Amino acid sequence: MARRRVPRWLSANLLLLPTGLWLALFLLVPLALVVQYSFATRDTGPLRVVLPWTAQAYRTALDPAFLPIFGRTLAYAALTTVACLVLGFPLAWFIARHGGRHRNALLAAVLVPFWASYLARIYAWKALLDGDGLVNRLLGAVGLGREGGFLLTDGAVVLGLTYGFLPFMVLPLYVACERFDYRLVEASYDLGHGRVSTFFRVVLPGVRPGVLAGSLLVLVPSAGDFVTPKLLGGVDQSTFGSVIDDQFRGGNNWPLGSAMAVLLMALVVVVLVVRGRRGEDVL
Amino acid sequence: MNAHRADGRVTVAGEPAPRGRRRRGAGRRPWALVTAVALVFVFLYAPILWLALVSFNDSRTVSRFTGFSTHWYAELVADERVRSALGLTLRLALSSAAVCTVVGTLAAFGLRRVFRGRGLWTVVLSLPLVVPEVVMGVSLLAFCVKLAGIPLGFGALLAAHVAFSLSFVVVVVRSRLAGMDVRLEEAAADLGAGPLTAFRTVTLPLVAPAVVAGAAFAFLLSFDDLVISSYLTGVGSTTLPVFIYGQASKRGVSPEIVALSTLMVAVSAALLLVGVAVVSWRARRAGRRADLALPG
Numbered sequence: 001m002a003r004r005r006v007p008r009w010l011s012a013n014l015l016l017l018p019t020g021l022w023l024a025l026f027l028l029v030p031l032a033l034v035v036q037y038s039f040a041t042r043d044t045g046p047l048r049v050v051l052p053w054t055a056q057a058y059r060t061a062l063d064p065a066f067l068p069i070f071g072r073t074l075a076y077a078a079l080t081t082v083a084c085l086v087l088g089f090p091l092a093w094f095i096a097r098h099g100g101r102h103r104n105a106l107l108a109a110v111l112v113p114f115w116a117s118y119l120a121r122i123y124a125w126k127a128l129l130d131g132d133g134l135v136n137r138l139l140g141a142v143g144l145g146r147e148g149g150f151l152l153t154d155g156a157v158v159l160g161l162t163y164g165f166l167p168f169m170v171l172p173l174y175v176a177c178e179r180f181d182y183r184l185v186e187a188s189y190d191l192g193h194g195r196v197s198t199f200f201r202v203v204l205p206g207v208r209p210g211v212l213a214g215s216l217l218v219l220v221p222s223a224g225d226f227v228t229p230k231l232l233g234g235v236d237q238s239t240f241g242s243v244i245d246d247q248f249r250g251g252n253n254w255p256l257g258s259a260m261a262v263l264l265m266a267l268v269v270v271v272l273v274v275r276g277r278r279g280e281d282v283l
Numbered sequence: 284m285n286a287h288r289a290d291g292r293v294t295v296a297g298e299p300a301p302r303g304r305r306r307r308g309a310g311r312r313p314w315a316l317v318t319a320v321a322l323v324f325v326f327l328y329a330p331i332l333w334l335a336l337v338s339f340n341d342s343r344t345v346s347r348f349t350g351f352s353t354h355w356y357a358e359l360v361a362d363e364r365v366r367s368a369l370g371l372t373l374r375l376a377l378s379s380a381a382v383c384t385v386v387g388t389l390a391a392f393g394l395r396r397v398f399r400g401r402g403l404w405t406v407v408l409s410l411p412l413v414v415p416e417v418v419m420g421v422s423l424l425a426f427c428v429k430l431a432g433i434p435l436g437f438g439a440l441l442a443a444h445v446a447f448s449l450s451f452v453v454v455v456v457r458s459r460l461a462g463m464d465v466r467l468e469e470a471a472a473d474l475g476a477g478p479l480t481a482f483r484t485v486t487l488p489l490v491a492p493a494v495v496a497g498a499a500f501a502f503l504l505s506f507d508d509l510v511i512s513s514y515l516t517g518v519g520s521t522t523l524p525v526f527i528y529g530q531a532s533k534r535g536v537s538p539e540i541v542a543l544s545t546l547m548v549a550v551s552a553a554l555l556l557v558g559v560a561v562v563s564w565r566a567r568r569a570g571r572r573a574d575l576a577l578p579g
Contacts, residue, residue, distance in 0.1 A: 224415025
């Protein structure tokens with residue numbers, strides 16, 4: 001560009017200013033408020049919190065009574081991530097390797113159900129997994145049915161989460177598979193490695209950035225989700241997200257809900273920092 | 284005579300194909316992979332097709348299909364609450380998309396060149412992508428009710444929807460800008476175009492597909508949001524997903540809700556397909572123009 005009257009840093013920051021203000025006001029300040037509330041105490045009135053600062057909410061949140069919920073949330077998130085990897089890898093690999101000129105159409109086909117209202121998809125599973133639902137009747141025909149269907153089980157929740165977040169895994173994996181140099185696989189075969197060994201020693205390390213980015217994108221929302229556990233699970237399937245939701249929605253205990261929100265954020269930050277340490281891009 | 288194999292390699296007649304390699308699957312049709320992919324697609328589409336089928340059911344059950352009828356749709360159209368929720372959802376999604384497109388495109392241009400502080404901006408912009416929805420929702424609830432005194436409803440919803448959609452627009456437009464040939468703009472300047480003319484006639488048409496895609500993205504994110512919106516809807520100002528959630532939590536899945544969900548799926552899918560078509564059409568056209576402008 002020929003004429004430059006404004007220095008580059010100034011023009012760049014000016015262009016970014018509206019975004020910065022919006023995110024500061026409606027993201028950073030609210031998050032800071034939650035951190036503040038997590039150190040407050042619950043007052044007698046509804047929706048009331050009082051300072052001074054105490055760590056009471058954290059003591060409650062880390063109470064052994066909540067431990068199973070913590071563990072269950074992490075287990076759901078981990079299982080969902082693994083399930084998404086197992087289902088997403090063949091899809092991403094196939095589209096990247098064999099999609100040809102239909103690649104974009106195939107990717108869009110993966111995304112269409114993803115854009116079909118999250119809620120609608122959960123309801124579809126609710127109807128399918130019901131005692132009288134299609135899945136139970138089909139499985140019942142081969143003697144694998146279950147009395148009362150599959151709702152209110154851990155499996156139903158992991159299934160719903162996997163279904164909900166699978167595209168988050170497929171997209172980064174696809175990008176990694178597309179960049180992957182397939183000649184490495186042929187080289188590995190030529191050097192005498194079999195399929196399994198080639199997969200674990202050549203393919204998987206080659207698409208590692210995609211695996212990590214996809215896992216992060218699946219792990220974080222599935223750890224925080226409360227809609228799926230609430231609609232497909234029952235009381236025994238309550239997660240961190242659903243407990244936070246209860247504390248705020250009923251107006252029961254904002255400081256406790258805030259403390260749990262901070263702990264959830266801490267989990268995210270740990271994952272991000274571990275990734276950052278390894279010198280990989282956050283996203 | 285040479286034969287072209289499916290994988291494009293040429294085998295010489297009379298010479299056996301390199302068997303060991305073939306057996307290991309380099310060129311063979313990957314039937315196991317195709318089967319796996321087909322199964323995953325069944326997994327992805329079966330629930331949605333089931334939903335669509337049941338929405339035309341003539342009985343109240345959502346577990347069995349007993350006969351064809353459209354009366355759940357007729358009831359939906361007659362339902363005043365559904366109409367008002369739909370109106371709010373559309374207004375909200377359009378407003379959010381408009382704000383995000385303008386603000387996000389500016390930001391993407393700001394990030395185009397290297398400057399001090401760009402790293403910090405990237406971190407701030409990636410925050411909405413990694414903060415769990417429930418945390419964002421409760422923090423905005425606390426902020427609106429306790430600190431800012433923003434009444435729950437349209438204003439609070441718009442603030443939130445822009446906050447969580449903005450980064451997606453920036454990412455989409457930025458990636459297009461990064462892939463753009465700077466020489467095109469330099470050529471425009473060399474040919475005597477002022478900065479504004481160069482922007483209007485060269486830069487803007489080139490980024491337009493990404494801006495349209497970003498706008499569609501923001502619209503869909505807003506149209507579909509449940510978790511964050513559920514904390515910020517006010518009395519009489521409910522979005523469609525929050526309305527559906529509330530109805531279904533109270534009474535379970537009813538055929539009206541299934542019909543409404545099917546409609547939302549149809550709207551989202553239609554928008555996505557239109558978006559993909561527009562983007563690929565504009566990209567092709569822009570690509571042709573770029574080819575004409577810079578041969579070789």
